[in-house]
Amino acid sequence: MNMSQISTCCENSSYTQDPQSKKLYCKNHFIELIDNKVRKAINRFNMLDRNDHIGLGYSGGKDSSVLLNILVKLQNRYPSCNLTVLTIDEGIKGYRDECLELTRKIAEKYQVYHVIKSFKNIFGATLDQMVETSLEKKSSLSACAICGMLRRRALNIAAKQVNVTKIATAHNLDDEAQSILLNLLRGDSNRFIRLSRAPILKFKTLIPRIRPFVYVTEPEIVLYAYAKNLEYHSYPCPYASSAMRNNVRTFLSKMEGKRPSTLRNIVNLHDTIGQYFPKEESLKPPFLCQICGEISSYEICPICQLLDDLGIEKSLK
Ligand code: SF4
Ligand SMILES: [Zn+2]
Ligand SMILES: [Zn+2]
Structure with a gap:
């Protein structure tokens, strides 16, 4: 693709290029493009x-x-x-x-x-x-x-x-x-x-x-x-692993x-x-957790199970 084939959003100076279409966008039209993607x-x-x-x-x-x-x-x-x-x-x-x-x-x-x-x-x-x-x-x-x-x-x-x-x-x-x-x-x-x-x-x-x-x-x-x-x-989170x-x-x-x-x-x-x-x-999921009442694939949900395994006494009930 040569430069003459690359389309631009308007006359304003370009801020970025769409990697897929190669179209050049000025700042305002780029913002509009993203807002439209969210709306869509x-x-x-x-x-x-x-x-x-x-x-x-x-x-x-x-x-x-x-x-x-x-x-x-x-x-x-x-x-x-x-x-x-x-x-x-x-x-x-x-x-x-x-x-x-x-x-x-x-x-x-x-x-x-x-x-x-x-x-x-x-x-x-x-x-x-x-x-x-x-x-x-x-x-x-x-x-x-x-x-x-x-x-x-x-x-x-x-x-x-x-x-x-x-x-x-x-x-x-x-x-x-x-x-x-x-x-x-x-x-x-x-x-x-x-x-x-x-x-x-x-x-x-x-x-x-x-x-x-x-x-x-x-x-x-x-x-x-x-x-x-x-x-x-x-x-960065120290646990990012x-x-x-x-x-x-x-x-x-x-x-x-x-x-x-x-x-x-x-x-x-x-x-x-x-x-x-x-x-x-x-x-x-077929169950409601017997402890916290949340929907679960098991009779005790994985969170209540985890808290129990860790010896945390707080009840989610
Ligand atoms: S999911 Fe991992 S990296 Fe993200 S905030 Fe929690 S511990 Fe940190
Ligand atoms: Zn523009
Ligand atoms: Zn639970």
Whole structure:
């Protein structure tokens, strides 16, 4: 492709080039492009209803900071929707405590209601304490496995307490493609099926989740934050490890570099075969946990089991 064949959005100087179409975008049209990708995902998967109260899972990192900026703007189009920011403090010394200040400051800047809930308060111990006990007990669970499982539950608990009707998370196209491939590699058909991008509505104790960044790549999010001069924290979590997801992330970003559309192809394929997946109701796990009452595949849910294994007495009842 020579320069004369490359299209441009307008006369303004270019800010970035779309890796797939090679089209050049100025800053304003690039921002508009990303806003439209979010709107398209929300419409295509019916993520929002009138009067929804959105609870944004907000860590203060770049992805959730950009999503907050876009959702605040989108509120003008959905004036009957409410927005609350939900931050989970896992209890990671030298990491999360540093981010909390920034999340408070940013929520205040946008004038959105901000709820902070901690693992210590909900589960009775910080992640640091749980990891320490887990190591002492020679458990095979990694810090990230414990953290991921508990953060999902903590977000659901925080959201219920303020009557949120949809939880929005800032998972992007890279995360989506990684999750699809990871579950394929693990042979985990249940999770593979549950990765649907449409909010699942039928599980009464679980608030439906939406992922409006499903069409937006990680580099686009970084560029958006830069274009709008958004503040976010970028300290690395001390537990970020060499988990399987990191191998998949490296592999996929190399492939995307060579063939820009790899990520999109994986997600599109998952959407296409999704029409043959079992329907929502039949995916419902069969039990309500005997301890906490949450929906579960076992009589005691994995979280209550984990807390028991770690000797944490806090009851989730
Ligand atoms: S890297 Fe792991 S432990 Fe750290 S916040 Fe992420 S999931 Fe939690
Ligand atoms: Zn332009
Ligand atoms: Zn339970």
